[in-house]
Amino acid sequence: MEHADVNVVYSVQHQLPLVMYIGQYFFFTGLSAGSFVISVIATLLGRKEFKPIGKITALLAPCLLIIAPLNLILDLEQPLRFWHLFLFYNWTSPITYGSFLLTAYPIMGVIYAVMVYTNRQNAAKILGILGIPLAISVHGYTGFILALAKARALWNTAAMPTIFLVSAMVSGIGLVVIIAAVRWKWFDKKANAETREQDKRLILQLAQFMAYVIMLDLFLILSDILVLLTAHSDAFEAGMLILTGNFAPLFVGVEIIMGSILPMILVLGPKSRKSLTAAVVASILVNIGVYAMRFVMVIGGQTIPLS
Amino acid sequence: MAKKKRYAMVIDIRRCIACHACTVACKAEMAVPLEVNTTWLKIVEKGTYPDVRRFWIPRLCNNCTDAICARNCPTQATYKRDDGIVVVDQHRCIGCKYCIASCPYDVRYINPLKNIVQKCYFCSHRVDAGLVPACVESCPTRAMVFGDKNDSKSEVAQLLAANATVVLKKEMQTDPQVFYINADETAMSNVEEDINYYTEGALAKLRI
Numbered sequence: 001m002e003h004a005d006v007n008v009v010y011s012v013q014h015q016l017p018l019v020m021y022i023g024q025y026f027f028f029t030g031l032s033a034g035s036f037v038i039s040v041i042a043t044l045l046g047r048k049e050f051k052p053i054g055k056i057t058a059l060l061a062p063c064l065l066i067i068a069p070l071n072l073i074l075d076l077e078q079p080l081r082f083w084h085l086f087l088f089y090n091w092t093s094p095i096t097y098g099s100f101l102l103t104a105y106p107i108m109g110v111i112y113a114v115m116v117y118t119n120r121q122n123a124a125k126i127l128g129i130l131g132i133p134l135a136i137s138v139h140g141y142t143g144f145i146l147a148l149a150k151a152r153a154l155w156n157t158a159a160m161p162t163i164f165l166v167s168a169m170v171s172g173i174g175l176v177v178i179i180a181a182v183r184w185k186w187f188d189k190k191a192n193a194e195t196r197e198q199d200k201r202l203i204l205q206l207a208q209f210m211a212y213v214i215m216l217d218l219f220l221i222l223s224d225i226l227v228l229l230t231a232h233s234d235a236f237e238a239g240m241l242i243l244t245g246n247f248a249p250l251f252v253g254v255e256i257i258m259g260s261i262l263p264m265i266l267v268l269g270p271k272s273r274k275s276l277t278a279a280v281v282a283s284i285l286v287n288i289g290v291y292a293m294r295f296v297m298v299i300g301g302q303t304i305p306l307s
Numbered sequence: 308m309a310k311k312k313r314y315a316m317v318i319d320i321r322r323c324i325a326c327h328a329c330t331v332a333c334k335a336e337m338a339v340p341l342e343v344n345t346t347w348l349k350i351v352e353k354g355t356y357p358d359v360r361r362f363w364i365p366r367l368c369n370n371c372t373d374a375i376c377a378r379n380c381p382t383q384a385t386y387k388r389d390d391g392i393v394v395v396d397q398h399r400c401i402g403c404k405y406c407i408a409s410c411p412y413d414v415r416y417i418n419p420l421k422n423i424v425q426k427c428y429f430c431s432h433r434v435d436a437g438l439v440p441a442c443v444e445s446c447p448t449r450a451m452v453f454g455d456k457n458d459s460k461s462e463v464a465q466l467l468a469a470n471a472t473v474v475l476k477k478e479m480q481t482d483p484q485v486f487y488i489n490a491d492e493t494a495m496s497n498v499e500e501d502i503n504y505y506t507e508g509a510l511a512k513l514r515i
Contacts, residue, residue, distance in 0.1 A: 006493050009350040009361065013505065014343060014416045016513055017407035077402020077422040084382040084401050095381035095405055148379060151411030151479065232478075237502050246506045299513070303506035306413035306497050307349060307366055 016302045021075035023294035026142050027171070028068035030164065030290065033139035034172010036061035036109060038206075040128035040135075043116060049198050053206070056183065057176055058116040061135070062109035069102050094144040097137075105131075105138040139168045146297065153234035154242070154301035159224050166217045171290035173210040174263075174283035177203055181280045200276060207279035210286065211267040214260050221256070238304055247300040250292045259289010312390040314429055315456040315484040316443070317466045318365055320491075322450035325350065325363045329442035329451065333367075336430060336441035343416040345427045346442050351494050362491035365451070367442065368393065368414040368427035369475060369483030376406035376415065376426075385424075390455075391484060394428050397421065411479045429453065456484070 035057040042054030073079050085099040108131050115124040143161025150156045180203045188196060228239035242251040263282035265272075272278035325348055333339060333346035346367040353360055374393045377385045384399035385406055395406075400423040407415040407424060415426045430440035434453075438444070443453045454463035466472075472486040475495055487495070 005353060005355045007352040009352055010347075011349040012344045012347040012366070012413070013508060014407070014413055016509055017404035017415075017417070019513065072403075075403070077404070077417055077424075078400065081399075081401040084384075084399055088382040088384070088399060090381055090383045092378045093381040093405070094379070095403060099381065145405070149405070149409040150375065151409060234497070241502055241506060245503050246510070299510070300506075302408065303509040304497075304502065305505045305509075306411060 011305070011307055013305055013307070016299065018298055018302060019075065020295065020299065021071045023291075023298040025068050025071035025075075026164065026294045026298070027291050028064050028071065029139050029142060030168030030294075031172050031175050032061045032064035032068060032109075033135040033165070034168045034170070035064070035176055036112075036135040036172075037132060037169065038173060038176050039112075039116070040132055043121070043124050043128050046121065046125075049195075049202055052183065052188075052199065053176060053180055053202065055116055056179055058109075058113040060175065060179070062106045062113060065102070065106045065109060065138075072102075094141055094148055097141050098145065101134065101138045101141060105134050108134055136165060140165055146301065151306060152238075152301045153228070153232070153304060154238040154297065157224055157227065159220055159227075163217070163220045163224060166213060166220055167290050167293055169213050170210060170217055171287050173206060173213065174286040174290075177207050177210065177279055177283040178287075180206070181276055181283075184276070203276060204274070204279055207267045207282060208273070210283070211264045214264050214286070218256070218260055234304060238301070241304065242296055242300055246303070247296050251296045251300070254292040255289045255296060259285055259292060263289075310457040312458075313456045313484070314370070314390050314392055314434065314453065315463050315467070315486065316367075316429070316440075317452045317463050317470075317472065317486045317488065318490075319450045319452070319466070319470075319488040320364065321489045322448040323363065323365065324448055324450075325361075326447060328445045328447060329365055329367075332441040332445035333427070336433075337425075337427075339425075340418060340420050342419065343425075345414070345416075345425065349494055351491070353491075353493060362494040364487065364490050364494040365442075366412070366414065367485060368429075369412055369481065369485045370427070370429055372482035372484065373480060375409045375411065375479070375481060379405050379409045381405065388431070390434075392429050392431050392434070393426075394431060395424055395426060397423055400424050411476050411481065412483075 039054050039057035042050035073082050076082060089096045112124060112127045112131055115127055140161045143164035146155035147160040184199050225239055228235045241247055263286045266278045266282040327348055329346050330348060337345055339345050348363050348365050350361060350363040353362060370391060370393045374387060377387055377393055381403060382399050382401055384396045387393050402423055415424055418425045433440060439453045443451045452462050452466055454461035456463055458464060467486060470488045472488055473490055474483040474486055
């Protein structure tokens with residue numbers, strides 16, 4: 001909206017309430033949910049060559065989810081009162097869903113990891129199927145946290161939970177590729193040549209799967225931006241802020257070009273698709289891109305003035 | 308049967324002289340620290356020289372009927388009293404700041420001395436003692452009027468019945484209880500000429 005000759009003489013703009021602790025929390029839960037889903041897929045398919053990846057991810061998921069809520073508690077102004085969340089819950093607040101999901105999901109994750117490591121396949125499969133909705137809701141609710149704060153135009157979209165879930169998948173797969181490649185390079189030397197070749201092929205396949213999920217992510221971001229630019233004035237300002245404004249270097253440069261398009265070219269390009277190094281570089285770039293996305297969403301969404 | 312009390316405020320901007328007395332009275336009454344404001348006056352200039360005019364609007368918490376902050380508060384620290392005033396329980400607030408992020412009016416803030424969220428409560432402690440809020444008390448031109456909207460004999464109800472009033476951001480479905488007479492659209496609007504200037508200001512205040 002153009003106010004060609006309007007000059008704001010005095011107004012009050014309060015401090016941004018949510019800082020990067022929240023973005024980091026979103027990033028870590030995303031990684032956790034993404035790796036849990038990969039682990040369950042590996043367990044359900046049950047093929048022998050998927051086992052190493054299934055095991056790594058089963059361990060990663062609960063570990064990352066122990067780091068994640070620490071960010072939330074650090075972000076509180078009164079960290080010692082965090083137990084109020086459980087005692088004085090409010091069912092209309094998405095944070096209340098979150099505080100119970102964040103308690104249930106790591107417990108589930110630890111039990112699942114024990115089942116996977118002790119080779120109890122059937123129990124692991126059942127727990128995995130039960131755990132997937134939990135993993136999806138533990139990350140999906142973070143999208144609702146932003147979407148239900150309806151005053152912020154950048155957040156208030158029905159696509160937000162889906163965007164968060166898909167970008168969580170992207171970063172989760174990226175992390176698994178990095179860790180699986182590290183294991184292949186330094187901790188897998190004793191295995192025979194055939195198994196090593198198989199493992200490498202599996203890592204490359206995982207990286208290609210990541211590229212397809214990135215495509216879905218890009219489509220969701222495109223539809224989000226398109227609707228922002230054609231909706232009401234606040235939404236238009238939000239869209240322009242991330243496309244051409246102060247957050248453009250992070251959004252267009254780091255998130256879209258460096259964190260989505262470049263990894264896609266690296267993983268699917270004819271020259272680099274057989275290279276493990278390219279897959280690892282793509283995975284690192286993807287994780288930087290997703291971290292930038294959390295920053296743009298959480299911090300950028302709040303910088304649009306409300307008064 | 309007597310209707311339930313519903314406190315509301317009417318601000319007649321035809322009478323307002325932009326003296327900032329409400330800001331100062333509020334600072335003193337609520338012990339509001341530096342850098343944050345519970346009540347303030349937003350001033351805009353419209354036009355190009357020599358055809359310039361100033362418009363202003365006093366801003367405070369709207370004590371909404373459907374308050375998003377109360378809905379989103381995870382600990383029920385923010386709740387609505389029976390008379391419609393939205394209050395924050397200081398001892399229950401954990402400072403998750405989700406209410407600040409949800410509020411469409413930017414009237415909530417972290418009290419840097421107490422480390423909890425605060426906002427305007429229509430001076431509920433004064434209202435309970437039979438007084439009016441400090442800003443209303445201090446207003447030299449009686450531009451701010453406070454009272455029970457459901458009592459048809461109150462000045463608020465009569466002003467609401469006799470005047471064209473507007474509220475801030477009606478589209479947010481919050482049913483605000485601060486009504487303005489003769490408010491300028493630009494002063495009420497939040498979309499500024501150069502948004503990047505404001506994002507820079509906001510980022511400068513970012514605490515990590």
